[in-house]
Amino acid sequence: MALISRWKADFPVFTQSDQPLYYLDSAASSLVPKVVADASYQYLLNEHANSHRGFYPLSAQLTQRIEDIRAQVANFINAPSADNIIFNSGTTAGIHLVANGLNRLKSGSGNIVISAAEHHANLLPWQQIAENSDIELRVVPLAASGQVDMPMLERLIDDNTLIVAVTHLSNVLGVENPIASIGKLTRQHGAFLLVDGAQFAAHGKVNVQALGCDFYVFSGHKLYSGHGSGVLFASDVAIAELAPVVLGGGMVNSVSVSDSAWATGVRKFEAGTLNAQAIIALSAGLSYLKQAEAEGAHTYLAELTQFTLDKLSAFGGINIYSVQQSKPQSIISFNLERVHSHDVAMVLAEHHIAVRAGHHCAQPLHHCLGVGSTVRISLGLYNQAEDIEQLLVGLETCRQLFIAR
Amino acid sequence: MALISRWKADFPVFTQSDQPLYYLDSAASSLVPKVVADASYQYLLNEHANSHRGFYPLSAQLTQRIEDIRAQVANFINAPSADNIIFNSGTTAGIHLVANGLNRLKSGSGNIVISAAEHHANLLPWQQIAENSDIELRVVPLAASGQVDMPMLERLIDDNTLIVAVTHLSNVLGVENPIASIGKLTRQHGAFLLVDGAQFAAHGKVNVQALGCDFYVFSGHKLYSGHGSGVLFASDVAIAELAPVVLGGGMVNSVSVSDSAWATGVRKFEAGTLNAQAIIALSAGLSYLKQAEAEGAHTYLAELTQFTLDKLSAFGGINIYSVQQSKPQSIISFNLERVHSHDVAMVLAEHHIAVRAGHHCAQPLHHCLGVGSTVRISLGLYNQAEDIEQLLVGLETCRQLFIAR
Amino acid sequence: MSALYQQALLAHHQSPVGFNLDIKFDSAKSGHNPACGDEITVKVAVTDGVITDIAFEGDSCAICRASASIMCEQLKVTPFTQAKSIADKLIAGLESKENLSELLGDSYAPLNAVASFPIRAQCAQLPWQTFQLCFEELKP
Amino acid sequence: MSALYQQALLAHHQSPVGFNLDIKFDSAKSGHNPACGDEITVKVAVTDGVITDIAFEGDSCAICRASASIMCEQLKVTPFTQAKSIADKLIAGLESKENLSELLGDSYAPLNAVASFPIRAQCAQLPWQTFQLCFEELKP
Ligand SMILES: Cc1ncc(COP(=O)(O)O)c(C=O)c1O
Numbered sequence A, B: 001m002a003l004i005s006r007w008k009a010d011f012p013v014f015t016q017s018d019q020p021l022y023y024l025d026s027a028a029s030s031l032v033p034k035v036v037a038d039a040s041y042q043y044l045l046n047e048h049a050n051s052h053r054g055f056y057p058l059s060a061q062l063t064q065r066i067e068d069i070r071a072q073v074a075n076f077i078n079a080p081s082a083d084n085i086i087f088n089s090g091t092t093a094g095i096h097l098v099a100n101g102l103n104r105l106k107s108g109s110g111n112i113v114i115s116a117a118e119h120h121a122n123l124l125p126w127q128q129i130a131e132n133s134d135i136e137l138r139v140v141p142l143a144a145s146g147q148v149d150m151p152m153l154e155r156l157i158d159d160n161t162l163i164v165a166v167t168h169l170s171n172v173l174g175v176e177n178p179i180a181s182i183g184k185l186t187r188q189h190g191a192f193l194l195v196d197g198a199q200f201a202a203h204g205k206v207n208v209q210a211l212g213c214d215f216y217v218f219s220g221h222k223l224y225s226g227h228g229s230g231v232l233f234a235s236d237v238a239i240a241e242l243a244p245v246v247l248g249g250g251m252v253n254s255v256s257v258s259d260s261a262w263a264t265g266v267r268k269f270e271a272g273t274l275n276a277q278a279i280i281a282l283s284a285g286l287s288y289l290k291q292a293e294a295e296g297a298h299t300y301l302a303e304l305t306q307f308t309l310d311k312l313s314a315f316g317g318i319n320i321y322s323v324q325q326s327k328p329q330s331i332i333s334f335n336l337e338r339v340h341s342h343d344v345a346m347v348l349a350e351h352h353i354a355v356r357a358g359h360h361c362a363q364p365l366h367h368c369l370g371v372g373s374t375v376r377i378s379l380g381l382y383n384q385a386e387d388i389e390q391l392l393v394g395l396e397t398c399r400q401l402f403i404a405r
Numbered sequence C, D: 001m002s003a004l005y006q007q008a009l010l011a012h013h014q015s016p017v018g019f020n021l022d023i024k025f026d027s028a029k030s031g032h033n034p035a036c037g038d039e040i041t042v043k044v045a046v047t048d049g050v051i052t053d054i055a056f057e058g059d060s061c062a063i064c065r066a067s068a069s070i071m072c073e074q075l076k077v078t079p080f081t082q083a084k085s086i087a088d089k090l091i092a093g094l095e096s097k098e099n100l101s102e103l104l105g106d107s108y109a110p111l112n113a114v115a116s117f118p119i120r121a122q123c124a125q126l127p128w129q130t131f132q133l134c135f136e137e138l139k140p
């Protein structure tokens, strides 16, 4: 089993300086392959315009291109149509649109169900609704598997549940939730299901129809596409109940000083100038990812994750919070016993290793784990056994500096 | 008077194909100079990371760089401090944060004052507040000068005015409003002043302290910086009254499932992953613009605008809606008599001329003008007399096709 | 000279057929294309299932006006339901970028180029969509 | 070996001075660094304007712990107001990236490197900020 990445050479950052880089923080943001940077550069140099506005070719062709990419994105997650795809700036922005735009959440009563593993982006908006109304926020605990506790979920969802909002893949534990089962349960109670796909989208095939979700959100920058793009999938039923939240140019049919009428279709959720550069980069990133998947990326990363888990277990003195799964999902959080995660991250940084330490914007989950913070490593296409070996060297230094004497 | 641009060669789009390009739509989005595209490319290839999160150099250095750019932006508009600068994705997003975050707007009574010349981004959010509460939306008409009618404004502002929201430079008329006077009036009544600087920022020196405004908003993509960046300046008093609107990672101190506490400072308004690429491009764009201004850009563009106005007047059969000003501001809207603006734009497009036709997201203003739509030309650093001469050739074709027989 | 504004289209624009709302009518409807700002009113008179008169007026672009002119020219003295099916075909044909003269006959040739400009296809569709509203009102 | 974690700092981390909350005290305060997750409790006993005992405890990173250890070592048997002024200087010095041993003396040298890591400076400041809370409570 040669755990050498066939994709690493696609990423110029690794050869840009004489300093090595062991990047184990793809869950924060994945690095950008040359092909994506090139598409962005090309756009900025020769194709930049304001889309959806002009009759001249630079703008009209860009409009067409963006609408084609909408179809590509729909295809990427198996959405019924491009008319279910709303472009925005990221997962946080997408959840903001749903939490503030759904009519039923303005009723002021009922309940919202989330899990204990949610990223703050999928916690705080619901928490705020609960604070400002009689809507109750119900938090489903996790089972020993790290997944949403299904019996508990069954108990907490009822016919007054307005929406269930859960992560597809935990950004701390790397555990995948049984979304299709959750979707079935949600539908039985007439609730909407929002899935935070920020982490999963890079690691598995998404099929929003099979999942049975009403909303699916993710960010381009975790999909090898650089910053600025986000996707909100909304089913037809969901769109029918969603009011625009951000208001501005390009989303109205007619406006007078006293009254306005929204445009039809998804464009009404995209007020203001669209970030065409980010959308074009997203397109290039999705194509790149799809190609890598065809070349076996998922299997490779699962193997590399397992290799990492094995090495960390063998190292000793490490608490691993990610539960062993049949298909390990590229994210592992742990602590070196008696050493603070931030100290570990600093020492690793001195070894040119990039990891994340802290609560990873999931403080409630850390509370459940009984720790204030963890060290997280997360894998991308460029990673290989060498990165993990260097990680172990770094951890050995930590041990010597902070423990062994 | 040689109206030849010394900056045109900085923009690769003009030489990328054997088709000429006469770009007269900078008010929609300005083209991107090579130096800005290079900065973005460099970032994507070698510097991409998630800022404000990691301890490793790629992330920590990026954080530092973004904070340095915050100071650069503060300097660009003469803000008291970098702590008054909130990064977001554009003008539309910036106004959204204010309209939905200001505590006083939640009181449910009082009034909001805007002008009849506002872009939908600075109209729809206030309209929505008025619809959902007892707050009254007051619209100040324009004087014959095209500016906000100051005596009317004095009559409409009162001690119940919560906020006055006006554009610094109309995106249709190219007329600059007397913001400092408006600011004085606003302060007398204890109201906040929000200035939509989307158009002005590219055309004049902004000094938020001299203007006396509480909020100043603009977009990078109208400042030669490409898509994805927006700036919301907020004064200290304004920040003290502003609650976060978009909620997510990076903006909280502590979070539990029942309660959360915001971070201090502007970071609490920047939930989610920051678009570092767009911020770096903005920095390059502002530097480029500053350099061009030092080389006489403002005077050059004022001369070119006057030249254009003279040529259009001499052409005959054209209704120009932009009023003659002492310092013409690069934006001119007009109609060719008896020809629809969209037909003009199409024929001009066939002459490789990019103009905007329609209501330019300012339908109420067009209603005041008594027309459904206009043709807008707007100038950027790359424009020169040649573009205007080609425009006249195109307009002559329009005349022959649609009128002369 | 112009790919879109060919002679035949301009002829309709300059001397539009049916540009006169002062007719006796059984149904009058207005249509609006927000993207373009086009506004049009269409009036139809139907006797014994046949369109006896059809006219339009409005503030609209050349494409919309030429399309309305072709409509008035073609639909007069046409069975109402047949007219409806022509309208359906034309609207769908513009959507799917078909060649209109192949689809509907040479009289529609002036609109052929419009299909290549999706942003303007709506302008050509508007009179026909407004006619459909009349049909909805009067249909048997 | 490590730019930040030098021997002197690690020595404080491994054998911290005052890491024992079981003392008689006049003020006890807790501090929290949300960025880092650090939590610390500081206790101070003051008699006749002089710190007679000072101790800390908490779940914190090595920098915070070493800084707390230096604080306990340095502030014991120090006039209370003088201790407060040392805390002020140290906090400001870390903010402005000054050399702490030049500013406050060689005993503070282990923290010199921290100033180059702005993200970690907060960790070193936390014990001193918590001490300031005690001062606020007891100050004359
Ligand atoms: C005056 C004015 N305000 C607001 C906007 C909206 O800017 P953006 O689309 O970048 O959010 C624009 C540009 O479209 C504008 O010209």
Ligand SMILES: Cc1ncc(COP(=O)(O)O)c(C=O)c1O
Residues within 6 Å of the ligand: A027, A028, A090, A091, A092, A093, A119, A121, A122, A167, A169, A170, A171, A196, A198, A199, A219, A221, A361, B248, B249, B271, B272, B273
């Ligand atoms: C599970 C999850 N949800 C939401 C987010 C927020 O994404 P973004 O910062 O791109 O809005 C992240 C990443 O930070 C995440 O991992």
